[in-house]
Amino acid sequence: MKQVTESKRNMQVALIGLAAVVVVIFIIGLYVYKPEAHVIQGSAEATEIRISGKVPGRILNLLASEGQQVKAGDTLVLIDSPEVQAKLAQASAARSAALAQQQKANKGARQEQVDGAYEMWQKAEVGVDIAQKSYDRVQRLFEKGVMTAQKKDEAEANLKAANATAAAAKSQYMMAKNGAENEDKLASSALVDKAQGAISEVEAYLSETVLVSPISGEVSEVFPSQGELVGTGAPIMNIVDLNDTWFSFNVREDLLGDMKMGEVIEVTIPALNQTAQLEINYIKALASYATWKVTKATGQFDAKTFEVRAKPIEPIQDLRPGMSAVLEKKSR
Numbered sequence: 001m002k003q004v005t006e007s008k009r010n011m012q013v014a015l016i017g018l019a020a021v022v023v024v025i026f027i028i029g030l031y032v033y034k035p036e037a038h039v040i041q042g043s044a045e046a047t048e049i050r051i052s053g054k055v056p057g058r059i060l061n062l063l064a065s066e067g068q069q070v071k072a073g074d075t076l077v078l079i080d081s082p083e084v085q086a087k088l089a090q091a092s093a094a095r096s097a098a099l100a101q102q103q104k105a106n107k108g109a110r111q112e113q114v115d116g117a118y119e120m121w122q123k124a125e126v127g128v129d130i131a132q133k134s135y136d137r138v139q140r141l142f143e144k145g146v147m148t149a150q151k152k153d154e155a156e157a158n159l160k161a162a163n164a165t166a167a168a169a170k171s172q173y174m175m176a177k178n179g180a181e182n183e184d185k186l187a188s189s190a191l192v193d194k195a196q197g198a199i200s201e202v203e204a205y206l207s208e209t210v211l212v213s214p215i216s217g218e219v220s221e222v223f224p225s226q227g228e229l230v231g232t233g234a235p236i237m238n239i240v241d242l243n244d245t246w247f248s249f250n251v252r253e254d255l256l257g258d259m260k261m262g263e264v265i266e267v268t269i270p271a272l273n274q275t276a277q278l279e280i281n282y283i284k285a286l287a288s289y290a291t292w293k294v295t296k297a298t299g300q301f302d303a304k305t306f307e308v309r310a311k312p313i314e315p316i317q318d319l320r321p322g323m324s325a326v327l328e329k330k331s332r
Contacts, residue, residue, distance in 0.1 A: 038255055038328070039326060039327070039328055040249050040250075040251055040255065040326070040327040040328075041249075041324055041325070041326055041327075042247045042248050042249035042250070042267070042308075042324070042325045042327065043247065043248060043321075043322055043323065043324055043325065044245055044246070044247055044269075044319055044320065044321050044322060044323045044324075044325065045245065045246055045247070045248050045309075045321055046240050046241060046242055046244060046245045046246075046321040047215075047217075047240070047241040047244040048220065048238050048239070048240045048241070048321075049213075049214055049215055049217070049238065049239045049240075049241070050235050050237075050238050051076055051077065051211055051213070051235070051236050051237045051238070051239065052211075052233050052234055052235050052236055053077070053079055053208050053209070053211055053230065053232070053233075053234070053236065054205060054208040054232060054233070055079065055081050055083075055084055055205050055206075055208050055209060055232065056081065056083075056229070056230065056231045056232050056234075057079040057080050057081035057082075057083075057084075057209060057229070057230065058079065058080045058081075058227065058228070058229050058230075059077065059078075059079060059080075059224055059225070059226050059227060059228050059229075059230060059236075060078040060079060060080040060226075061077070061078040061226060062076075062077060062222065062225075062226050062237075063075050063076055063077065063078070064076045064077075064213075064219045064222075064237065065219065065222065066219050066220065066221060066222050067218065067219065068218070068219045069216075069217075069218055070213045070216065070217065070218075070219060070239065071213065071216045072213055072214060072215050072216050073212055073213065074212060074213045075210060075211070075212050076211050076212060076213055076219075076236075076237065077210075077211040077236055077237070078209065078210060078211075079208075079209040079210075079211070079230070080209070081205075081206075081209050084202060084205050084206050084209065085206070087202045087205075088199070088202045088203065088206060091195065091198040091199040091201075091202050092199060094195045094198060095192065095195035095196055095198075095199055097195075098188070098191040098192040098194070098195040099192055099195075101188045101191060120169045120172065121166065121169040121170045121172070123169070124162070124165045124166035124168075124169040124170075125166050125169075127162040127165060127166065128159070128162040128163055128165075128166045130162070131155075131158045131159040131161075131162035131163075132159055132162075134155050134158065134159075135155040135156055135158070135159045137155075138151055138152050138155040139152060139155070211236065213239060214239075215239060215241050216241070216243075217239045217240050217241040217242060217243075218239065218240050218242060219237055219238070219239055220238045220239065220240045220321075221237060221238040222236070222237045223235050223236055223237065224236060240321060242319075242320075242321075243315075245311075245312065245316070245319055245321065246281075246309050246310060246311045246312075247267065247278055247309065247310050247311075247312075247325045248307060248308070248309050249307070249308045249309075249310070249325075249327065250286065250305050250306070250307060250308075251305065251306050251307075251308050252303045252304075252305055252306075253285075253303050253304050253305070253306055254303050256283075256306060256308075259280060259283070259308055260280065260283075261280055261281065261283060262279065262280065262281075263279070263280050264277055264278065264279050264280075264313065265277075265278050265280065265310060265327060266278075266327075267310075267325040267326060267327045268325070268326045268327075269316070269319070269323060269324070269325050269326075270324055270326065271320075271323045271324065272316070272318060272319070272323070274316075276312055276313075276314075276316050276325075277312070277313045277314065278310035278311065278312055278313065278325075279310055279311055279313055280308060280309070280310045281309060281310065281311055282307070282308070282309035282310075283306055283307070283308050283309075284306065284307050285304050285305070285306050285307075286304070286305045286306065286307055
């Protein structure tokens with residue numbers, strides 16, 4: 001009887017030990033096969049504007065420094081460009097010459113020239129009168145048989161020549177009186193417009209020697225120093241708009257899961273030791289160089305990388321471009 005009791009006791013101990021082993025193995029299995037959380041790290045970005053000029057020149061004055069807050073319309077840089085000033089002087093001189101030509105065309109001939117042309121016309125009219133009287137005398141004599149036909153023809157030719165001379169003199173007088181033709185006046189006006197256009201073009205370039213801020217923000221970088229030469233389009237400084245920030249993540253496609261447009265995700269910002277709610281507003285596949293390559297023999301596939309951008313739902317105080325954001329995501 002005692003042996004039977006001992007045997008049962010040993011069997012109970014064995015069963016308890018077996019159960020304990022099963023429980024331990026189960027717990028270890030849960031720990032080992034627990035889905036691993038993937039950590040996706042991104043960084044804060046912000047709109048950045050590059051300030052550069054259209055004209056080459058020397059930096060006359062830098063009115064903003066790195067870290068300084070500026071407002072839209074604030075003057076940032078003064079550039080000295082003697083070449084543009086010289087072109088403006090040339091264009092102004094060309095306009096003055098064109099205006100003089102226009103005034104000359106509109107005014108017409110000088111009064112002395114008009115008076116002279118009138119006197120020449122009157123002189124020609126006197127010649128016509130004399131030639132007409134001479135022709136009339138010769139004609140009467142010819143009809144009486146006293147004058148030869150040769151003399152009559154000569155008198156008639158002189159009368160016609162006098163009339164032609166008078167007509168030409170009158171045309172010269174009318175031309176001097178009326179001034180330049182309409183076509184000449186239009187041409188002179190076009191030259192004035194052309195010269196004014198050249199001045200407007202140079203003035204537009206001249207305005208580029210004073211660079212102003214297109215946005216309100218913070219000066220993040222200043223490239224040249226005062227007194228240095230800069231070329232056309234050369235960057236002078238960058239301005240970052242801290243009110244327009246977002247986070248950018250590079251996510252493997254098999255981890256996208258529920259990361260869809262308009263979805264809200266929660267991230268941790270280590271630099272600020274806080275969490276933030278972000279709304280996804282941009283998803284785009286990156287180029288082929290960002291594809292995750294795997295061995296085909298494993299039965300897996302090449303996974304593309306997508307850029308995911310998300311904007312904070314609420315403004316994040318003290319957020320700076322470049323700060324990291326951590327997103328924990330379980331694999332499917």
